[in-house]
Amino acid sequence: MEPFAHRSLLDVEGLTRADAERILDTSEAFLQVSRRPVRKVPTLRGKTIINLFYEASTRTRTSFELAGKRLSADVINMSVSASSVKKGETLQDTCRTLEAMHPDVIVIRHAAAGAANYVASKIGCSVINAGDGMHAHPTQALLDAFTIRRARGRLDNLVVTIVGDIAHSRVARSNAHLLKLFGCEIRVVGPRTLLPSAADSLGVRVFDRLEEGLESADVVMVLRIQRERLEGALLPSLREYARTFGIGPRTIQYAKPDAIIMHPGPMNRGVEIESVIADGERSLILEQVEAGVAVRMALLYLFAGEASQPPAVG
Amino acid sequence: MAASRSSRLEASAVFSHTPPNVARTQKVILDADAIQRSIRRMAVAIVEATSGVEDLTLVGIRRGGVALSQRIADEIAKVEGSPPPVGTVDISLYRDDAATVLPNPKIGPSDIPFDVAGRHVVLVDDVLHTGRTVRAAIECLQDYGRPARVWLAALCDRGGRELPIRADFVGRVVEIEPRERLDVWIDAAGPDRVVLTEAG
Numbered sequence: 001m002e003p004f005a006h007r008s009l010l011d012v013e014g015l016t017r018a019d020a021e022r023i024l025d026t027s028e029a030f031l032q033v034s035r036r037p038v039r040k041v042p043t044l045r046g047k048t049i050i051n052l053f054y055e056a057s058t059r060t061r062t063s064f065e066l067a068g069k070r071l072s073a074d075v076i077n078m079s080v081s082a083s084s085v086k087k088g089e090t091l092q093d094t095c096r097t098l099e100a101m102h103p104d105v106i107v108i109r110h111a112a113a114g115a116a117n118y119v120a121s122k123i124g125c126s127v128i129n130a131g132d133g134m135h136a137h138p139t140q141a142l143l144d145a146f147t148i149r150r151a152r153g154r155l156d157n158l159v160v161t162i163v164g165d166i167a168h169s170r171v172a173r174s175n176a177h178l179l180k181l182f183g184c185e186i187r188v189v190g191p192r193t194l195l196p197s198a199a200d201s202l203g204v205r206v207f208d209r210l211e212e213g214l215e216s217a218d219v220v221m222v223l224r225i226q227r228e229r230l231e232g233a234l235l236p237s238l239r240e241y242a243r244t245f246g247i248g249p250r251t252i253q254y255a256k257p258d259a260i261i262m263h264p265g266p267m268n269r270g271v272e273i274e275s276v277i278a279d280g281e282r283s284l285i286l287e288q289v290e291a292g293v294a295v296r297m298a299l300l301y302l303f304a305g306e307a308s309q310p311p312a313v314g
Numbered sequence: 315m316a317a318s319r320s321s322r323l324e325a326s327a328v329f330s331h332t333p334p335n336v337a338r339t340q341k342v343i344l345d346a347d348a349i350q351r352s353i354r355r356m357a358v359a360i361v362e363a364t365s366g367v368e369d370l371t372l373v374g375i376r377r378g379g380v381a382l383s384q385r386i387a388d389e390i391a392k393v394e395g396s397p398p399p400v401g402t403v404d405i406s407l408y409r410d411d412a413a414t415v416l417p418n419p420k421i422g423p424s425d426i427p428f429d430v431a432g433r434h435v436v437l438v439d440d441v442l443h444t445g446r447t448v449r450a451a452i453e454c455l456q457d458y459g460r461p462a463r464v465w466l467a468a469l470c471d472r473g474g475r476e477l478p479i480r481a482d483f484v485g486r487v488v489e490i491e492p493r494e495r496l497d498v499w500i501d502a503a504g505p506d507r508v509v510l511t512e513a514g
């Protein structure tokens with residue numbers, strides 16, 4: 001087996017289809033580890049992983065923390081409040097400080113697009129982007145692809161509809177880039193104010209009517225509507241959004257009868273998704289959480305080792 | 315071992331490591347009949363050693379031990395009437411050099427579809443060499459539960475141990491030089507065979 005071609009994961013664009021398949025195949029073995037009586041393997045004993053979170057994110061941080069711990073790595077969580085720092089300078093200083101601690105992997109979440117690339121350019125260790133501004137969230141895209149592949153048996157040529165705040169969503173961007181590697185048709189649906197002006201450059205089909213966007217969809221990805229968007233006058237009211245773009249028993253009928261429903265969380269029940277759908281049998285929302293740990297274990301496994309030829313075992 | 319394992323993935327790549335212009339002698343040291351007799355003898359020995367044990371299970375070590383564990387289970391079925399449960403372990407995540415050689419090995423899933431706690435588990439591998447694979451397999455097994463006893467069966471014992479490990483059931487002892495290779499082909503392309511490749 002060839003060494004994995006990458007040492008860092010900054011965005012999806014750098015991955016080939018073969019890279020993505022390698023990550024997803026490796027994730028299968030780690031899903032099984034999380035289902036055993038002893039949910040831990042000794043693989044990364046003695047390795048150090050730093051979770052550097054400039055944005056609050058309990059679920060992503062917990063997922064990375066659990067992934068590292070289940071591989072026996074030492075995991076350090078650093079939460080930095082963005083308001084107390086002036087970004088440029090301090091991020092550089094933080095990089096120097098962290099480098100002196102000799103970590104093997106840094107996982108970074110930051111409100112500024114490009115923060116992960118910046119850190120990777122300053123530090124010699126592996127860097128995993130856990131979300132940077134509106135740019136990318138590659139591990140979310142990979143765990144979504146993993147969940148879809150397990151549920152549908154394949155990724156190729158599916159119709160995937162992403163509903164919600166597309167313009168501000170790094171999840172939508174990364175998912176679109178990844179799923180296009182597999183020939184999926186990507187559709188985005190939302191109010192005009194929340195659709196990106198350059199949606200066509202993503203290679204996606206844009207709809208502002210939910211019924212049309214959902215027609216014969218295999219996968220429906222529902223995005224969180226952030227209440228801040230109300231203040232920015234991009235949305236008139238949550239109630240109106242729910243009526244027009246909310247996924248409920250009535251609207252889901254436009255998708256394929258066996259369409260699967262996903263949501264990266266945390267959900268606003270009653271806004272972008274109704275409880276009867278979120279808790280229904282076609283919802284894979286909890287499977288996504290389980291997949292998140294497996295995919296992140298696979299990435300840490302692929303990044304945290306030295307690439308060299310294996311010596312004889314027997 | 316690692317070289318022979320990966321080369322088993324595709325038959326055409328078996329001898330690809332051989333430098334050009336270096337002739338290497340190959341010898342079939344066990345043919346299909348001899349392998350079948352060894353498997354039968356090991357199956358009988360396992361049944362005798364664990365007689366009265368209702369909780370006998372087999373776990374093949376990927377990749378070389380998987381086909382062998384199935385064949386041993388088939389032979390036990392002929393003696394006892396029904397085969398013991400068979401599982402597999404992948405030791406990639408438990409290698410003692412995992413932190414330095416990753417990410418080379420492709421990990422296959424371990425699959426033990428039964429509870430090992432309190433049962434007799436026979437680990438099965440094709441070739442016993444340094445013992446490091448077996449150590450890793452024991453550690454992996456223990457993360458599934460606490461077996462009453464762990465046994466070890468190997469079709470070939472080629473010597474060269476680097477850890478205090480020995481097999482309880484051995485098909486054939488083949489003392490060979492460190493530079494020589496032993497490749498076991500069971501239920502693969504072509505007839506079953508064990509091939510010794512001498513150093514060039």
